[in-house]
Amino acid sequence: MxxxxxxxxxxxxxxxxxxxxxxxxxxxxxxxxxxxxRDCTGRVADLRAESGLxxxxxxxxxxxVDFKDFATKVMARLTPYKPPLWEQIQISLSExxxxxxxxxxxxxxxxxxxxxxxxxxxIIGKSIPDGYAREMMAVQSVTTEAGAKVTxxxxxxxxxxxxxxxxxxxxxxxxxxxxxxxxxxxxxxGQKLEQTKPKGGEL
Amino acid sequence: xxDRLGRRFHPYAxxxxxxxxxxxxxxxxxxxxxADVVLASNNGxxxxxxxxxxxxxxxxxxxxxxxxxxxxxxxxxxxEPKKTAEVPLPNGKKAQFTLESVANDVATVKVTVAPTTxxxxxxxxGNLYVDGGQHQGxxxxxxxxxxxxPAGK
Numbered sequence: 001m002x003x004x005x006x007x008x009x010x011x012x013x014x015x016x017x018x019x020x021x022x023x024x025x026x027x028x029x030x031x032x033x034x035x036x037x038r039d040c041t042g043r044v045a046d047l048r049a050e051s052g053l054x055x056x057x058x059x060x061x062x063x064x065v066d067f068k069d070f071a072t073k074v075m076a077r078l079t080p081y082k083p084p085l086w087e088q089i090q091i092s093l094s095e096x097x098x099x100x101x102x103x104x105x106x107x108x109x110x111x112x113x114x115x116x117x118x119x120x121x122x123i124i125g126k127s128i129p130d131g132y133a134r135e136m137m138a139v140q141s142v143t144t145e146a147g148a149k150v151t152x153x154x155x156x157x158x159x160x161x162x163x164x165x166x167x168x169x170x171x172x173x174x175x176x177x178x179x180x181x182x183x184x185x186x187x188x189x190g191q192k193l194e195q196t197k198p199k200g201g202e203l
Numbered sequence: 204x205x206d207r208l209g210r211r212f213h214p215y216a217x218x219x220x221x222x223x224x225x226x227x228x229x230x231x232x233x234x235x236x237x238a239d240v241v242l243a244s245n246n247g248x249x250x251x252x253x254x255x256x257x258x259x260x261x262x263x264x265x266x267x268x269x270x271x272x273x274x275x276x277x278x279x280x281x282x283e284p285k286k287t288a289e290v291p292l293p294n295g296k297k298a299q300f301t302l303e304s305v306a307n308d309v310a311t312v313k314v315t316v317a318p319t320t321x322x323x324x325x326x327x328x329g330n331l332y333v334d335g336g337q338h339q340g341x342x343x344x345x346x347x348x349x350x351x352x353p354a355g356k
Binding site: 134136142143148155161 | 233350
């Protein structure tokens with residue numbers, strides 16, 4: 001059978017036409033051609049019959065297979081997907097902002113308020129270093145090791161300054177004898193120790 | 204998925220997480236103190252650094268006169284509870300600093316320059332001059348002063 005030259009451009013489009021894969025304009029063009037071409041109409045009928053046979057054959061083949069536990073078996077072979085932590089956080093935050101926007105905004109505002117109060121408080125508090133709540137330095141006690149031949153002398157000022165001298169008591173304790181009370185565990189404060197002559201400097 | 208992750212990362216947890224650094228920043232139990240080693244003598248008239256003029260005047264007010272004051276070392280000690288920091292002295296002795304306690308933000312520090320041990324409370328004003336023994340014909344003092352300014356400033 002001689003092929004109509006007009007059919008040459010339409011034959012490749014017949015299968016997509018049967019499968020519904022043509023664009024609307026192409027489909028209209030093919031339908032116009034089919035309306036006047038008996039050969040191509042026959043070809044389309046053959047394609048539809050062939051498609052029906054294939055579908056029927058596949059249905060028969062599928063009926064022979066047992067799909068009873070198919071879904072269960074497939075799911076059992078899948079490894080559960082565990083997203084990385086950063087992805088979990090991103091998803092969580094995006095979902096929280098999407099579905100719990102009001103609560104999130106309230107929480108953020110609360111956190112911002114806490115920081116707005118806490119940071120200035122901390123900055124002000126930190127202007128005085130830790131341990132310096134007291135205004136002036138203060139000597140609480142001065143002691144010497146047992147047997148040490150020195151006695152502490154504390155000279156203080158009203159500005160928190162103090163000199164802690166060690167004055168030899170060797171001449172005072174001769175001959176060797178138990179150290180006088182002044183030389184052992186003696187607090188420097190509240191005593192009139194400034195009268196004792198220090199060992200250094202010009203007085 | 205939403206419910207599962209939502210339970211894991213609750214908004215309140217986020218608020219707490221935002222506040223935690225501030226809470227952590229507020230903590231810390233180190234106490235800093237300045238420990239200068241000073242040599243006072245009557246060899247010359249040099250006062251170095253000039254800030255030691257204050258010490259010279261204080262001693263003179265107590266009728267103790269040294270014409271020369273020299274700073275041999277300056278150290279900023281960071282004291283931790285029950286840990287001892289040492290400052291070596293030029294005459295072989297050493298000054299040991301121990302933070303005894305911090306109560307009501309008042310630090311109590313024990314300073315030992317053998318054979319003497321003194322207990323002091325840190326304050327924002329005042330300098331303590333602890334006898335450190337003799338060295339090269341002069342007198343060594345450990346000058347203890349408050350470390351009020353941040354390190355490096």
